[in-house]
Amino acid sequence: MxxxxxxxxxxxxxxxxxxxxxxxxxxxxxxxxxxxxxxxxxxxxxxxxxxxxxxxxxxxxxxxxxxxxxxxxxxxxxxxxxxxxxxxxxxxxxxxxxxxxPEFFARTPEEFLEFTLAAKPTEVHWVSPWKKIWQMLHLIPPQPDPYPDEEISPNEGAIKFANENRYSQLAVFQAAAIGAxxxxxxxxxxxxxxxxxxxxxxxxxxxxxxxxxxxxxxxxxxxxxxxxxxxxxxxxxxxxxxxxxxxxxxxxxxxxxxxxxxxxxxxxxxxxxxxxxxxxxxxxxxxxxxxxxxxxxxxxxxxxxxxxxxxxxxVLHIRKEAYAYSSGKRDATPCPFSGGAEDDQ
Ligand code: HEM
Missing domain, CATH: 2.40.180.10 (Catalase core domain)
Structure with a gap:
């Protein structure tokens, strides 16, 4: 493939x-x-x-x-x-x-690449309660507090991206509040x-x-x-x-x-x-x-x-290639569309 x-x-x-x-x-x-x-x-x-x-x-x-x-x-x-x-x-x-x-972050693969780059995990830090209140008043979703042993997180980049790209807002906001x-x-x-x-x-x-x-x-x-x-x-x-x-x-x-x-x-x-x-x-x-x-x-x-x-x-169409390439890259049992590791050019 x-x-x-x-x-x-x-x-x-x-x-x-x-x-x-x-x-x-x-x-x-x-x-x-x-x-x-x-x-x-x-x-x-x-x-x-x-x-x-x-x-x-x-x-x-x-x-x-x-x-x-x-x-x-x-x-x-x-x-x-x-x-x-x-x-x-x-x-x-x-x-x-x-x-x-229920919804995705991007309408096209090109947008998903932009999102992926913007949401690269970065070092976590706390946002002050005052800044959170300011953000809520401006209808900007506040960044979640880091977990005790969390060192890096995609949250800051993803939320910044959502604030600048309307189409990703629903998915990013839902993801931020999804829980366990x-x-x-x-x-x-x-x-x-x-x-x-x-x-x-x-x-x-x-x-x-x-x-x-x-x-x-x-x-x-x-x-x-x-x-x-x-x-x-x-x-x-x-x-x-x-x-x-x-x-x-x-x-x-x-x-x-x-x-x-x-x-x-x-x-x-x-x-x-x-x-x-x-x-x-x-x-x-x-x-x-x-x-x-x-x-x-x-x-x-x-x-x-x-x-x-x-x-x-x-986005659905590029997933066909993405999953097959990933399967080869991690040396998995070949995905139905790939020849496995040797087919990852
Ligand atoms: C361009 C969009 C997307 C890309 C590039 C992408 C990429 C990937 C990759 C590379 C894997 C690992 C595949 C493997 O190594 O076998 C994966 C796994 C997964 N993705 Fe996506 N994904 C995308 C969108 C989505 C969407 C929309 C959903 C939800 C419907 C989703 C749900 C999953 C799930 C559940 C897995 C784990 C599958 C398993 O258990 O093997 N992904 N994705």
Missing amino acids: HYSDLAKRIVDELLRPDGSDKLRPVHTIGIGATGYFEPSEVAPQYCKADHFITPRTKATLRFSNGSGSKTQHDDWSDVRGMATRFHLSDGTDTDLIMMTL PVSYLRAAYHAVHTFVVTGEDEVERWVRFTWQPIDGVKNENPLDPPGADYLQGRLRDRLADHTSRFTLMMQIGEVGDAFDDSTKPWPPHRQRVMMGTLTLDHAAEDTKAQDDYFEKLSFNPMLLTPGIRASEDP
């Missing part, structure tokens, strides 16, 4: 000084899980993809913290990721990658981009997907943090003797909605269809073999299947 200079540059710039080029440059800390997806009765009317017509499809998942730091900080406010691979009945796979942020979930199973995740689904009747619809946890959304109290390492243990404990479920919700866009721009939300009253239920029944064990397997796994948001195609969103 050919990687554009832009895709390579973005991936290279995403790497933090406290990250590792042998690990993912973002969503670095994570844990695997497995389960199965069952479509709802109405799902095939809207999408004829294999997993919406087959009664049960096996799934492999990875939950993650959004940060590119290789040090685990589960209790820090951060975006979380949920990458799902559906193992289809004909032996092929399709991926659905989501995060807890009590469990990876108690967060809602969004695919952010628009996809185009084709129903049994060949009608195409422009849609956005969300996973909603049946256990409900709940964050930790930031004043009483549970420690830096609780999310993986809680996932294992919960799935050791119970299952946990998410519903796949699909919002249907209408003329005038932003189909190719994931910085813009759609009106909240758009029609939503429940497309199916994901049941998680197993978390990766705390062993080197399981860790290595999920560490080396490579998802790609453009690994689609007949019945679902990408919108024209240029």
Whole structure:
């Protein structure tokens, strides 16, 4: 696969000084899980993809913290990721990658590079209470206080960038206030981009997907943090003797909605269809073999299947190259679009 200079540059710039080029440059800390997806009765009317017509499809998942730091900080406010691979009945796979942020920081890959450069982690410092009050009065979001052992953070650069670039404001402000979930199973995740689904009747619809946890959304109290390492243990404990479920919700866009721009939300009253239920029944064990397997796994948001195609969103399209290049760079199990490490020119 050919990687554009832009895709390579973005991936290279995403790497933090406290990250590792042998690990993912973002969503670095994570844990695997497995389960199965069952479509709802109405799902095939809207999408004829294999997993919406087959009664049960096996799934492999990875939950993650959004940060590119290789040090685990589960209790820090951060975006979380949920990458799902559906193992289809004909032996092929399709991926659905989501995060807890409903909108993205940039409309184009070029803007995302600018954002990445502006939000490079810098040394943290406290902002005085007076300056925060001044900022709030001027409707400028105040910078969050650093955590006790936090040394560098993207916050200052990201907030400055948002104050100068209107399109990134929603995502940056949401990210700043996102908090830490009590469990990876108690967060809602969004695919952010628009996809185009084709129903049994060949009608195409422009849609956005969300996973909603049946256990409900709940964050930790930031004043009483549970420690830096609780999310993986809680996932294992919960799935050791119970299952946990998410519903796949699909919002249907209408003329005038932003189909190719994931910085813009759609009106909240758009029609939503429940497309199916994901049941998680197993978390990766705390062993080197399981860790290595999920560490080396490579998802790609453009690994689609007949019945679902990408919108024209240029950010979604560059992710195909970016994830494949990143997978090669970190010597992972080759991403479906890459030849692995030897194919990273
Ligand atoms: C231009 C935009 C983006 C770029 C360049 C980018 C880049 C990357 C890269 C390089 C990785 C690591 C891939 C690997 O080594 O396997 C990654 C992982 C990830 N990204 Fe993005 N990303 C972008 C947008 C998004 C968006 C919009 C979402 C949410 C829908 C997202 C969610 C995730 C998640 C959940 C992972 C972890 C996947 C896993 O567990 O393997 N990213 N991203």
